Amino acid sequence: MARRLHPLLLALTLLVLPAAVAADQKSPALDGLFQRLKTAASPAEAKPIENAIWDLWHHKGVEAVDRTMALGIVAASQGDLRRSLDYFDRVVRAAPDFAEGWNKRATVYYMMGDYTASVEDIRRTLALEPRHFGALSGMGLIYDALGDAEAAVKVWEKALEIHPHMETIRNRIRELRSGAKGNPT
Known part of the structure; x- marks a missing residue:
């Protein structure tokens, strides 16, 4: 039950992330934000950048x-x-x-x-929006729920190339690779 609850909480979190401005995936500000996200030194530094990306994505x-x-x-x-x-x-x-x-x-x-x-x-x-790390994370959750650890890890690694500080995803990859939960890759 705990394993099932966690993905649902993550999905709900992705659904209600903050939004404040009108833009969408075509905003010219996104390129710079993605570059900063990729080079952020820590999760704490990455979080406001991530939020700014979600803010731009969220409104049409x-x-x-x-x-x-x-x-x-x-x-x-x-x-x-x-x-x-x-x-x-x-x-x-x-x-x-x-x-x-x-x-x-x-x-x-x-x-x-x-x-x-x-x-x-x-x-x-x-x-x-090929850089949509939230969508990639969701795809990984689906593969994980279906028991396809290899596919989940592959798509989550793509998400981490875009947003290297998604610690929940990084930890789940470690779990799958170590065989602690689910099927090892």
């Missing part, structure tokens, strides 16, 4: 889309995944070029146990 800059995103996040945080899914369905229909809309819907599908739909939306997210 279109009032109706941003409002619907916010409603979807609230519904998910209240455990109403069906309602949350409905909101994120609206987001991706209204803004199919908005990576975070796909990522949020992927997270809800993951929380509902619909890994196939989640993977499809993660792929859409990554097609729009």
Whole structure:
């Protein structure tokens, strides 16, 4: 149960990360932020950079889309995944070029146990924003839940190339490699 609870908490955390500005994955500020994230000396130094990236990703800059995103996040945080899914369905229909809309819907599908739909939306997210370490982390969670440790480690290593200070992911890779939990790679 503890192993299952942890990925759900991580998924919920990814769903409700802070957001404050209008931009999305096309913001010119992202290149510099990703460079700083990659070279940050510690998790403490990386955290505000990570938050700035999430802030830029989180809002499309279109009032109706941003409002619907916010409603979807609230519904998910209240455990109403069906309602949350409905909101994120609206987001991706209204803004199919908005990576975070796909990522949020992927997270809800993951929380509902619909890994196939989640993977499809993660792929859409990554097609729009290949540096989306949250989507890569989610893909790893799915592989891990399905017992495919090798695939989980591979995708998490890609995420760590982008964001080297995701300690939870780094620790899970160590666990899988040592055979402490799940299948060793």
